[in-house]
Amino acid sequence: MLYIVLGVITTVFAVVGIAMFAIGVRRMVRTLGLGRPIEAARKGPFGRRLTNTLVETLGHTRMLKWRWIGVAHWFVMVSFPALVFTVAEAHGEVWDPHFHLPLIHDWTVYGLLIEVIAGVSLAAITALAVYRQVKGARRLGRASRFANSRHWTAYYVEGYIFALLACIFLIRGFKVAMGDFPFPVWATPISHAVGAVLPPSEPALALVAAFKLIISWLFFMALALVLTMGIGWHRFTAPVNIYFKRTTDGTPALGAAKPMVGNDGTPLDFEEADPDEDPFGVGKIEDFTWKGLLDFTTCTECGRCQSQCPAWNTGKPLSPKKLVMDLREHAYAKAPYLLQGITAETLAEKPDESHAGVDVLALLERPLVGTEEENGVIHPDVLWSCTNCGACVEQCPVDIEHIDHILDMRRYQVMIESSFPSEANTLLKNLENKGNPWGMSEERRLDWIGELDFEVPVVEDKLPEGTEYLFWVGCAGALEDRAKKTTKAIAELLHIAGVKFAVLGGMEACSGDPARRLGMEYVFQMLAQQNVETLNEAGVTRIVASCPHCFNTLGNEYPQLGGEYEVVHHSQLLARLVEEGRLTPVQPIEENITYHDPCFLGRHNKVYTPPRDIMAQVPGITTVEMHRHKERGFCCGAGGARMWMEERIGKRINTERVDEALTTDPDTVSTACPFCQVMLGDAINEKKSRGEAKETLEVVDVSQLLLRSVKGEAAPAGAPAAENA
Numbered sequence: 166m167l168y169i170v171l172g173v174i175t176t177v178f179a180v181v182g183i184a185m186f187a188i189g190v191r192r193m194v195r196t197l198g199l200g201r202p203i204e205a206a207r208k209g210p211f212g213r214r215l216t217n218t219l220v221e222t223l224g225h226t227r228m229l230k231w232r233w234i235g236v237a238h239w240f241v242m243v244s245f246p247a248l249v250f251t252v253a254e255a256h257g258e259v260w261d262p263h264f265h266l267p268l269i270h271d272w273t274v275y276g277l278l279i280e281v282i283a284g285v286s287l288a289a290i291t292a293l294a295v296y297r298q299v300k301g302a303r304r305l306g307r308a309s310r311f312a313n314s315r316h317w318t319a320y321y322v323e324g325y326i327f328a329l330l331a332c333i334f335l336i337r338g339f340k341v342a343m344g345d346f347p348f349p350v351w352a353t354p355i356s357h358a359v360g361a362v363l364p365p366s367e368p369a370l371a372l373v374a375a376f377k378l379i380i381s382w383l384f385f386m387a388l389a390l391v392l393t394m395g396i397g398w399h400r401f402t403a404p405v406n407i408y409f410k411r412t413t414d415g416t417p418a419l420g421a422a423k424p425m426v427g428n429d430g431t432p433l434d435f436e437e438a439d440p441d442e443d444p445f446g447v448g449k450i451e452d453f454t455w456k457g458l459l460d461f462t463t464c465t466e467c468g469r470c471q472s473q474c475p476a477w478n479t480g481k482p483l484s485p486k487k488l489v490m491d492l493r494e495h496a497y498a499k500a501p502y503l504l505q506g507i508t509a510e511t512l513a514e515k516p517d518e519s520h521a522g523v524d525v526l527a528l529l530e531r532p533l534v535g536t537e538e539e540n541g542v543i544h545p546d547v548l549w550s551c552t553n554c555g556a557c558v559e560q561c562p563v564d565i566e567h568i569d570h571i572l573d574m575r576r577y578q579v580m581i582e583s584s585f586p587s588e589a590n591t592l593l594k595n596l597e598n599k600g601n602p603w604g605m606s607e608e609r610r611l612d613w614i615g616e617l618d619f620e621v622p623v624v625e626d627k628l629p630e631g632t633e634y635l636f637w638v639g640c641a642g643a644l645e646d647r648a649k650k651t652t653k654a655i656a657e658l659l660h661i662a663g664v665k666f667a668v669l670g671g672m673e674a675c676s677g678d679p680a681r682r683l684g685m686e687y688v689f690q691m692l693a694q695q696n697v698e699t700l701n702e703a704g705v706t707r708i709v710a711s712c713p714h715c716f717n718t719l720g721n722e723y724p725q726l727g728g729e730y731e732v733v734h735h736s737q738l739l740a741r742l743v744e745e746g747r748l749t750p751v752q753p754i755e756e757n758i759t760y761h762d763p764c765f766l767g768r769h770n771k772v773y774t775p776p777r778d779i780m781a782q783v784p785g786i787t788t789v790e791m792h793r794h795k796e797r798g799f800c801c802g803a804g805g806a807r808m809w810m811e812e813r814i815g816k817r818i819n820t821e822r823v824d825e826a827l828t829t830d831p832d833t834v835s836t837a838c839p840f841c842q843v844m845l846g847d848a849i850n851e852k853k854s855r856g857e858a859k860e861t862l863e864v865v866d867v868s869q870l871l872l873r874s875v876k877g878e879a880a881p882a883g884a885p886a887a888e889n890a
């Protein structure tokens with residue numbers, strides 16, 4: 166009789182749990198359905214996407230970057246499906262104490278497997294909960310990656326999993342105590358240890374049943390409540406999110422910016438596009454695609470993105486995690502009304518309709534981007550603090566595409582609302598009228614050539630016969646004094662190595678990167694189309710770019726506009742020339758040098774080794790890595806068009822980076838990007854003016870170091886290395 170009662174109760178729990186879970190899934194699917202269709206490019210190829218998803222999910226490739234936490238999380242992940250067998254067995258036993266799973270119930274391998282998975286998972290979930298305490302926001306404040314997370318949901322999930330695993334060992338222990346356990350001690354030591362301290366008598370049967378009841382209850386209520394309530398969702402949504410990510414080679418959505426697409430998911434034709442008909446960025450939550458909404462609901466609130474964000478780490482209001490959570494909460498709040506067809510217009514027709522005290526009109530009309538007074542979901546200071554550095558996207562274990570969402574919101578603000586930091590106005594005017602951010606005349610792009618003692622061919626119409634590379638100089642490289650030194654060093658090295666190259670001179674316009682990253686797609690399209698036309702007419706096929714932003718735009722974004730070129734960064738080409746013996750560094754440079762990874766070279770394009778290889782080939786150089794380097798490198802603060810905006814909140818990002826560089830006691834800071842060179846140079850000059858950095862400390866490009874060594878020039882005493890290039 167007892168078993169029938171318990172069986173009925175557990176079955177009721179199971180049915181209610183499954184029903185609630187199904188309702189939750191339906192609600193979630195309908196909420197996602199409010200989003201726009203995804204880009205056509207995300208729909209295939211099936212095989213490659215599936216392989217990436219399996220590798221990333223089962224192999225935990227992204228989580229394992231976080232070492233023991235990744236291993237612990239892997240066990241917790243597999244415990245869920247693996248222990249379903251145990252739960253199924255418990256359900257059967259509640260009805261019939263002699264119930265066994267067919268085939269495997271007394272198979273030692275099965276007994277061992279459950280013991281190992283449950284045992285390690287129990288230790289893992291305990292360790293993760295302790296870690297959350299130790300690294301929690303209460304102790305570390307803003308420095309904690311858990312700052313902004315909702316802790317109770319995490320502890321709730323962890324508590325459920327802990328209780329479930331503990332119950333498994335208690336049930337097994339009771340079976341041991343009753344002498345009804347088919348597995349040997351060596352395969353199930355924990356179960357036998359638990360059994361040794363439990364009573365071996367008949368009343369234990371009732372306790373066994375009770376625990377079976379508890380385990381069933383835990384399992385199904387966990388399904389019903391936890392998994393449909395918040396971060397527990399990622400167990401189901403993460404693989405789908407990974408499958409539909411923007412890239413198909415397994416890497417995160419970095420490199421090219423997300424293209425603007427029309428309502429049918431194909432690239433928007435700006436000649437025909439109509440802001441009233443076509444999506445011009447995102448102005449309200451339902452303007453995101455369903456993949457965007459899936460991103461928001463998949464967030465585990467782990468805070469890895471936040472911990473790496475340069476904006477957050479320098480006291481700005483932007484936290485990529487908080488941004489995703491805020492968008493999710495807003496989507497969840499608005500969805501029930503949108504799903505009922507309630508809009509601001511329908512409310513105007515029935516103003517008295519009750520909505521349980523919720524000001525639905527205010528909710529529906531809430532601006533996505535706006536100040537506190539405007540009741541905005543995302544504050545403009547949050548939106549404009551992003552440098553597009555990609556640290557968040559790189560770290561996110563479930564492939565959330567923060568930059569795409571930030572860019573989409575910026576696009577709407579810039580192109581529809583004309584609302585953006587006023588300093589960016591000058592940038593846009595200069596780009597439109599002069600084709601460069603500084604508003605200089607196009608003839609000035611040739612100034613640096615006059616400072617060299619050899620001829621540099623300038624393309625007039627067609628690329629000169631026999632040209633190996635078109636040298637894309639970039640606006641900074643042609644017009645900014647510090648970056649011009651890098652340009653001249655690269656040209657000289659190519660000349661020494663006998664590489665036949667040419668430049669576009671005045672025909673080169675800005676690649677469009679700052680306009681695109683600001684959200685002004687019109688100006689990007691205008692500049693990019695002009696450049697693609699020039700390059701195609703000149704017959705260019707191979708390009709060496711000195712600026713990582715140009716390198717990224719030309720190589721990854723111009724194909725979207727019909728510009729297909731083989732693009733290399735100068736550090737890649739120079740490293741190869743050294744390897745081939747066409748450049749030979751001879752002069753030792755006895756300096757302690759730390760290298761700063763430019764975000765658009767490193768994280769966005771995975772070029773980490775060539776600049777380091779160059780320095781390794783120069784005799785005398787001692788390189789010291791900063792704490793944050795390579796994938797976890799820290800931005801200089803210039804990306805995302807931030808170079809042309811004031812940085813009014815918190816510590817300056819370039820100062821933070823230079824502070825970190827100074828901890829390595831460098832003689833020189835090297836990099837491979839003109840923007841980084843300028844930003845870090847400015848911060849170092851400020852430090853020098855306050856006596857906080859040695860007078861000889863300079864920022865140089867790796868090409869300048871290489872040239873100095875190849876030409877056999879020693880640095881004059883006390884003179885910075887850059888002066889030699």
Ligand code: SF4
Pocket residue numbers: 470473474475476477483484485550551552553554555556557558567568
């Ligand atoms: S791209 Fe960089 S600055 Fe922007 S949110 Fe991500 S980590 Fe922060």
Ligand code: SF4
Pocket residue numbers: 463464465466467468469470471485486489560561562563564565
């Ligand atoms: S966005 Fe990704 S990295 Fe950031 S908290 Fe969410 S799951 Fe973690």
